[in-house]
Amino acid sequence: MTKTSPSPEAIAAWARLMRVSRQLVERTEDALKAKGLPPLAWYDVLHELAEAGEGGLRPFELIDRVLLAQYGVSRLLARMEADGLVEKLPVSDDGRGQTVRITASGREMRRRIWAVYGACIADRMDGRLSAQDLKTLAGLLGRLRHPPASD
Amino acid sequence: MTKTSPSPEAIAAWARLMRVSRQLVERTEDALKAKGLPPLAWYDVLHELAEAGEGGLRPFELIDRVLLAQYGVSRLLARMEADGLVEKLPVSDDGRGQTVRITASGREMRRRIWAVYGACIADRMDGRLSAQDLKTLAGLLGRLRHPPASD
DNA sequence: TCCTTGTTGATGCAATTGCATCTATATGGA
DNA sequence: TCCATATAGATGCAATTGCATCAACAAGGA
Numbered sequence: 001m002t003k004t005s006p007s008p009e010a011i012a013a014w015a016r017l018m019r020v021s022r023q024l025v026e027r028t029e030d031a032l033k034a035k036g037l038p039p040l041a042w043y044d045v046l047h048e049l050a051e052a053g054e055g056g057l058r059p060f061e062l063i064d065r066v067l068l069a070q071y072g073v074s075r076l077l078a079r080m081e082a083d084g085l086v087e088k089l090p091v092s093d094d095g096r097g098q099t100v101r102i103t104a105s106g107r108e109m110r111r112r113i114w115a116v117y118g119a120c121i122a123d124r125m126d127g128r129l130s131a132q133d134l135k136t137l138a139g140l141l142g143r144l145r146h147p148p149a150s151d
Numbered sequence: 152m153t154k155t156s157p158s159p160e161a162i163a164a165w166a167r168l169m170r171v172s173r174q175l176v177e178r179t180e181d182a183l184k185a186k187g188l189p190p191l192a193w194y195d196v197l198h199e200l201a202e203a204g205e206g207g208l209r210p211f212e213l214i215d216r217v218l219l220a221q222y223g224v225s226r227l228l229a230r231m232e233a234d235g236l237v238e239k240l241p242v243s244d245d246g247r248g249q250t251v252r253i254t255a256s257g258r259e260m261r262r263r264i265w266a267v268y269g270a271c272i273a274d275r276m277d278g279r280l281s282a283q284d285l286k287t288l289a290g291l292l293g294r295l296r297h298p299p300a301s302d
Numbered sequence: 303t304c305c306t307t308g309t310t311g312a313t314g315c316a317a318t319t320g321c322a323t324c325t326a327t328a329t330g331g332a
Numbered sequence: 333t334c335c336a337t338a339t340a341g342a343t344g345c346a347a348t349t350g351c352a353t354c355a356a357c358a359a360g361g362a
Contacts, residue, residue: 009285010276016292021172096327096340125161128294134160137291141167247310247357
């Protein structure tokens with residue numbers, strides 16, 4: 001039988017986590033909107049595809065990386081393809097699937113989003129916490145992750 | 152001129168924060184859905200109204216507390232009123248406004264949600280971090296908040 | 303009083319999301 | 333081969349959200 005009642009410390013940390021993460025996301029999304037740039041989820045996809053290189057990624061591989069549902073990935077990729085940011089290629093050994101690759105203008109868009117996104121992160125994180133505190137924070141958050149981070 | 156390029160530590164902490172908070176929310180929402188209970192936002196409203204007591208709250212007072220847009224609060228309250236969880240009362244000294252108060256079945260719903268929500272918090276937070284670590288985490292997160300927490 | 307401006311809350315419409323399901327292909331066993 | 337089951341991705345429809353705007357009242361000055 002698992003413990004069902006959280007400690008006051010757990011409640012306080014949870015409340016802070018919920019509120020702060022939402023604030024940070026909202027402010028960042030607002031900054032992107034103000035520049036006429038697409039939402040954070042687009043950056044996540046562009047980032048993953050850029051990391052993946054020429055081989056690209058299969059849509060199902062994006063599901064866990066960007067924490068979207070399968071239909072979310074499907075529709076997000078459709079919109080991004082319509083905007084010319086990614087391209088879909090048939091995959092030879094699996095007739096069901098496709099490979100998604102970032103395009104040149106996708107890379108350009110990624111740079112433009114990062115100019116705003118990176119500045120938000122610098123402002124909100126570096127502006128408030130020391131490098132050491134940021135490491136401590138990342139370590140603690142890592143232990144909340146599923147599966148827990150080892151570091 | 153603000154710094155525009157985040158440190159590696161800031162990026163790592165940000166990435167952890169984004170990912171962990173989304174995971175925690177998603178798991179909690181799933182647990183609620185599995186029990187046929189409404190989303191977390193409903194709990195937030197019920198919680199605030201319960202804290203506010205008999206006097207209730209004006210809808211605009213909920214905006215910052217639950218981090219929803221004005222129209223989000225308006226529509227969420229409409230749904231909750233339709234479900235009998237809250238009631239709207241005209242307010243005497245301002246003909247535009249209304250006061251929202253939690254009902255008995257709202258309190259009951261709050262209890263039912265907390266049974267699941269609290270268990271999630273206990274499992275995810277107390278199950279992973281010590282009370283001391285939770286305090287440290289809350290303190291660090293507090294400094295990211297806007298406005299920064301003093302503790 | 304009248305007019306202008308600000309505040310509170312609701313809503314029409316378009317975009318997005320969630321849910322369930324569908325098509326197409328793959329895989330493995332009878 | 334044939335069939336049952338699993339996997340990859342798309343999509344119809346309903347619910348929710350975002351954006352812009354609206355209506356109603358408030359507040360303050362001319």
